[in-house]
Amino acid sequence: MSDYLVQFNNISKFFGKVIALKDVTMKLKKGEIMCLLGDNGAGKSTLIKTLAGVHRPDEGEIIVEGKKTIFDSPKDALDMGIATVYQDLALVSLMSVTRNFFMGREPLKGPPFFKTFDIEKANKIAAERMGQIGIDVRDPSQAVGTMSGGERQCLAISRAIYFGAKVLVLDEPTSALGVHQASVVLKYIVKAASQGLAVILITHNVHHAYPVGNSFTVLNRGKSLGTYKKKDISREKLLSMMAGGEELNKLEVELQELNRSSAN
């Protein structure tokens, strides 16, 4: 029995001839924040969907709390405590905070066959949970559309935690946010991890990832370039790895040669 909460070992995913992911390995302990970095087209989306149970990996194994598992559907992943918060957040802006918070998992009351949605209880829990992260919803029946982007992100994360997430997979939680809002969300992510959750933070923004992450996995063209502990890698090194630093270096050299030859 390992002390990892969740392990994704040598995950590969193919779409026909296209190799979307090849031998990606990630291991997370409780309270750990792993940042998954990659540029556009690096395979982040495919990896997220594989973690969330939307795609079944073609190779590799998923081990949750020491048990090897296969996710047949997003529900399977959710039942194992792996909750994915997508970029679109799965929030309906015309619906109230409470109705969004409990969407699909409404608390019920009343006799069988006449069970009603327990709005009072739901309102109370939603307001309480949002209050815990410093977001004061004056009225939990206000529409989510009136909230700021950061507040929505926090609502989506807080909802996932309330419904028993052990591993949070966050897809670009800060990409659409301003500096202040992003820092609020990141603070909340750190707080969530400190309470014992494992967090996989998917982003292309090293400046957001570096301050909060414990370890970093860089994805490039469907392959993992390795996982590094924070002490083993600098922000600059990460940045250059992500952006295909070697390629850029090569380009620089080539350009210099070109300049020299044209000067001659």
Place this chain on the structure above:
Amino acid sequence: MSTKSKSIETKTDFNQDERLKKVSKLRLLLNRPELGALGGAILVFIFFGVVAGDTGMFSAYGVLNFLDVSANLGIIAIAAAMLMIGGEFDLSIGSMIGFAGICIAIPAIYWGWPLWMSIIFAFSMAVLVGYFNGILVVRTGLPSFIVTLAMLFILRGATLAITRLITGRTQVPGLRVLIEDDPLAWIFATDTFKWVFTWLGSMNLIALRTDGSPLATGIPPSVIWFIALAIITTWILMKTRYGNWIFASGGDKNGANNVGVPVGRVKISLFIGTAVAATIFATIQVLDAGSADTMRGTLKELEAIAAAVVGGCLLTGGYGSAIGAAFGALIFGTVSMGIFYTDVDTDWFKVFLGAMMLIAVIFNNYIRKKVTESK
């Protein structure tokens, strides 16, 4: 952003919090989707009260008359509203009305079925048609506008063809004699609260016929169905888990799916709802008229959608109310009947209907912007 940090600061300030709560409750009331339709209905009543107050429009007979028309439209408008909140349209409601009518009449008259069996048959067909519409929309991902437009033609055509094939005509009369003693038909064909009207008549409070019986004999079945449906659907939307799923499915079907709402099943059930409502409409009308007509219900789908829109439903789904659609139907029914009591040519009714809808859409659009406005 500044509002946000402010809201964190004010968190501990309870006086401030209370004050904000009151304001947002008032705003919440203003943001209710049915507010526009309620206001519109009040305006319409004031208008006719002034213009036609002394004409008999507001006599017991007159009131029941426009309530009956409103209620008939309301039954399908409520179902259309539920479906619109769920993010889809049903353009086949009108054709379903005609189809359901002959599903009752042909078995009852030509095949010798008891009336109750024909009615059950019609409702079963409605469930099938609704299910088919729903599964087609959900499985193919095509816009329901197109799928149900196709169904509009298919059902109307089939209604006409089958009726002519079996009966040689386009109308099936002769149902009236079957209603009496039927164990089911009375649900769709009985005036209720007759004693109230008899009593009012005996007190000379309402108009009487020459034989002394009251002119208005009782509350028509359509009104009872309408009120019952309005209450049940409003309860479903506001108070049940299924209601939350309807809003979620219409608001963002991918998001809803991702958090475990069975979007497909919700939508299919709502399509069954519109087809069943069309059949309730058809049963009431067929039993009232004593005959089925293949063209019955033509263009009713558009009136139903118009009433739903006036009632605050957004065309994009996820927002609206059943009670709003009920008020929308009340507006249309009242105006369509009330116009007879004024000097205005009835030809102008459609102009009013269109204008009303335009105003409603503009108003709703404004409301939605207010509701979803980011701070």
